[in-house]
Ligand SMILES: Nc1ncnc2c1ncn2[C@@H]1O[C@H](COP(=O)(O)OP(=O)(O)OP(=O)(O)O)[C@@H](O)[C@H]1O
């Protein structure tokens with residue numbers, strides 16, 4: 001009001017009267033409109049605005065598509081909305097006049113989005129696309145649990161109607177794909193673990209079967225100690241998988257791949273999973289099978305995983321009774337008498353504990369549901385490959401079997417470079433280490449521990465000498481163990497054959513794969 005009065009003094013009377021009249025008319029109209037809005041029934045107002053939109057559509061050649069923040073039938077935010085937001089953020093971060101910065105939960109990176117009510121224009125194959133983010137208060141008797149739900153937020157895309165086919169067939173898919181890619185680039189990767197089924201209560205985004213933390217494991221293929229050729233094979237396989245969307249579709253296969261990592265403790269199975277996730281930029285879902293009560297729960301967990309993820313079941317042989325049915329039958333026979341004596345409530349208790357079965361797990365890996373969403377990797381780890389049911393690890397389920405074995409010289413070189421920054425030519429001790437690693441089995445975890453400097457003044461030679469000493473001690477211990485076994489064998493006639501075999505395998509000259517021998521003989525027995 002003051003501003004209007006002050007300007008009236010400075011300009012001629014008639015004009016000042018005209019401006020003042022205009023302002024007061026406008027003010028009255030606005031006041032009247034707000035009165036009408038307050039007293040007009042909500043439904044009537046909706047009808048009036050629909051009528052106005054139709055009238056406008058009849059005279060304007062432009063079409064508007066609205067992408068709402070929430071889908072009608074889902075708890076979470078609409079995927080199309082999130083993709084549009086990411087697309088516009090990525091495309092206009094350097095161009096829009098007003099941007100909004102957000103720090104998504106648990107992320108270190110600020111994400112930029114075009115601010116509310118700012119209009120930006122995109123060009124696509126010669127067509128102009130205008131985008132605007134709108135934010136309106138919901139009217140009517142809506143009671144929202146979440147205060148944010150009282151607002152309706154949406155992205156409006158406006159274009160000339162002659163571009164309708166182009167928008168539907170090409171532009172919207174382009175926005176969706178680019179938006180998803182930007183989301184993946186910007187997101188903080190996550191490490192999920194499944195909640196116990198009792199804790200699946202609804203959160204803001206619906207039921208929560210998984211909890212997550214930031215995925216911050218620093219392991220990469222460059223720091224992973226293993227045979228370089230095997231490493232190359234794994235990396236090539238991952239590349240093929242990541243870029244294989246069309247290939248998988250063309251051969252009619254669900255876009256997923258299974259890896260079985262097996263080997264003794266401390267050989268880098270978990271480290272390899274982290275390296276895979278970092279290489280591909282995927283999330284990890286660490287599935288604790290023992291917390292899953294039934295096959296149905298297992299399926300629900302699977303459905304709630306997102307694509308571009310690695311689902312991991314560690315120590316699979318310990319997580320599930322893989323020979324369930326056979327064992328159960330035998331047990332049932334033995335327990336018949338005991339069962340009869342049991343009270344009914346005890347029986348019920350027993351039945352209630354219906355756990356995940358082998359068939360449930362097989363369905364999880366390659367049943368019909370396993371195809372939903374696509375682009376998922378499933379990894380099992382085990383210390384005892386021979387204990388696993390062949391059905392579980394056949395090709396198609398676990399497509400690639402990767403042995404993580406004792407440290408070889410090539411692996412040692414990677415560790416020496418990582419931990420001490422030394423290359424082969426830098427140290428004379430390398431020759432001794434090469435010879436000893438060929439003679440004795442030591443896990444990369446133990447090699448790494450011996451190489452780890454014990455003070456800030458990195459004395460590489462001291463660390464290498466410590467490793468040589470540890471290897472020599474291990475060699476001596478292995479020799480003693482072999483001798484002790486030989487003596488036992490002489491004493492015990494029955495076990496002679498077996499022990500002779502194990503003497504061969506366990507001798508210090510069998511580098512790398514003592515379990516190989518066991519596994520191979522087990523396989524032969526099976527055949
Ligand atoms: N191949 C390797 N390359 C680099 N570091 C390794 C390797 N193997 C083991 N390590 C080191 O040893 C530690 C233990 O390794 P990791 O947990 O990956 O072994 P694992 O095979 O998963 O063992 P487990 O069977 O007991 O789960 C890692 O934190 C890592 O520092």
Ligand SMILES: [Mg+2]
Nearest residue numbers: 269270314381
């Ligand atoms: Mg592990």
